[in-house]
């Protein structure tokens with residue numbers, strides 16, 4: 001596939017923007033919408049599509065034939081990169097943190113089915129070494145290889161997230177007052193913040209315990225300032241650190257109940273690692289009166305639904 005064809009195949013029609021009728025919002029005069037990025041592609045869905053799009057184009061432009069990336073054993077980014085490589089003609093190699101015995105979960109099985117080769121490294125190496133150093137430590141040949149950082153967190157990823165904002169503004173006919181997303185690395189939030197009109201506000205709901213994400217987002221905005229409309233100057237975003245339900249991949253019965261209720265009422269599935277926590281947070285904020293009367297709120301469905309199978313295998317069939 002040449003660059004022109006890849007470019008054509010990556011031109012997605014806008015994902016739907018669905019209106020959600022729910023008393024938690026309507027009672028406060030709020031308008032709620034869900035941006036269904038989970039429907040963009042069966043396996044490269046949600047923010048993964050947005051974050052990979054310009055990376056794939058750049059890889060092709062540079063003449064790379066292989067994608068090399070990094071992640072945990074349940075990483076959505078790993079499965080999405082594997083699926084993208086399979087769909088768009090790149091070979092893929094994933095470096096996974098942890099023991100080789102952690103293979104055999106649904107996410108890594110899927111990556112293997114897509115043709116991704118897997119290598120394993122210690123968590124300490126993954127934390128401390130640069131991507132190139134990691135590749136060297138595993139004797140990985142980097143010829144014609146495009147390196148994607150863990151979580152796909154780079155400036156090109158932010159560009160794709162900016163495009164999602166433009167779609168939302170066109171679909172609404174005006175900028176939304178708030179647009180909210182789950183945050184892991186903060187790249188999606190940073191991309192949204194740079195794409196938004198000044199009067200709109202971006203909310204990032206951290207799925208991790210701790211309060212380091214704000215600095216990560218600042219760093220992304222500063223590093224990617226030139227590529228993204230001088231994002232460093234933007235302050236139209238906030239990270240909310242209190243909705244992690246115990247930490248990454250941790251959960252509470254309230255979260256599980258919310259996800260199941262939300263699906264029953266709207267038909268929209270949510271995953272317990274990312275989107276469930278973000279949407280739960282938005283409902284809590286609406287109840288607490290966080291949003292001014294009459295505000296429009298867009299929740300971005302960032303995908304991640306493949307994580308439900310692994311979650312139910314680990315904890316029992318909790319997510320319906």
Ligand SMILES: Cc1ncc(COP(=O)(O)O)c(C=O)c1O
Pocket residue numbers: 046047076077151153182183184185186187188189274275302303304305
């Ligand atoms: C489904 C889903 N939503 C949200 C996120 C968070 O995105 P980011 O890492 O850009 O903050 C991820 C990322 O890793 C994800 O898999």
